[in-house]
Amino acid sequence: MAKAEDVPLGDLNYVFCSDAYLLDMNKQYLDHDYFTDVITFPMDDESIFGDIFISTDRVADNAKTLGVDPHKELLRVMIHGALHLAGYGDKSPEEEKVMREKEDFYLVKSYKL
Numbered sequence: 001m002a003k004a005e006d007v008p009l010g011d012l013n014y015v016f017c018s019d020a021y022l023l024d025m026n027k028q029y030l031d032h033d034y035f036t037d038v039i040t041f042p043m044d045d046e047s048i049f050g051d052i053f054i055s056t057d058r059v060a061d062n063a064k065t066l067g068v069d070p071h072k073e074l075l076r077v078m079i080h081g082a083l084h085l086a087g088y089g090d091k092s093p094e095e096e097k098v099m100r101e102k103e104d105f106y107l108v109k110s111y112k113l
Contacts (some may be wrong), residue, residue, distance in 0.1 A: 001079070004046050006076060007086045010049025014078060019057040040079050040084040052081035072107070077096050077105045 002009035019035050026032045026039060039057040042050040054077055063073035069072040080090075082101050 001082055003085070004106075005048075005086045008047035010044060010047040012048055012082065012085070013051045015027050015053045016056050017050060017053055019055050022053055022055040022058070029036075029037075038081045040081045046081055048085040052077065052078070052085070052086045054081065074110055075110055076107050079103050079110065088103060 022037075022039060022071045023033075023035055026034065026036055029041075030039070030089070035055070035058055037055050038052060041053075054074070056074075059074050059077055060070055063070040066073065080099065080103055083099060083106075084090075088099050088102060090099040
């Protein structure tokens with residue numbers, strides 16, 4: 001993905017945790033009081049370099065709700081976090097549309113491995 005996005009790849013750390021752990025982080029660092037599947041902490045604005053925290057509880061629940069394979073949903077969330085580090089946002093409808101298209105593109109490429 002880094003090569004395709006023309007963004008240098010630095011250290012990329014995935015931390016898998018529970019809903020409760022990620023909720024505490026969401027409250028502490030982002031002042032958000034709700035569950036989320038992923039929180040990304042960039043270490044550098046010029047490369048894919050940072051920490052991506054993923055709630056495995058939330059991923060499993062989302063997979064069940066969406067009727068998709070849990071491994072595929074986990075991969076989607078991992079891609080989502082990396083895309084944030086590559087500079088993509090998802091706050092506006094336009095940004096979210098681009099993010100979903102990128103997720104789908106890389107998910108197809110990655111899921112075939």
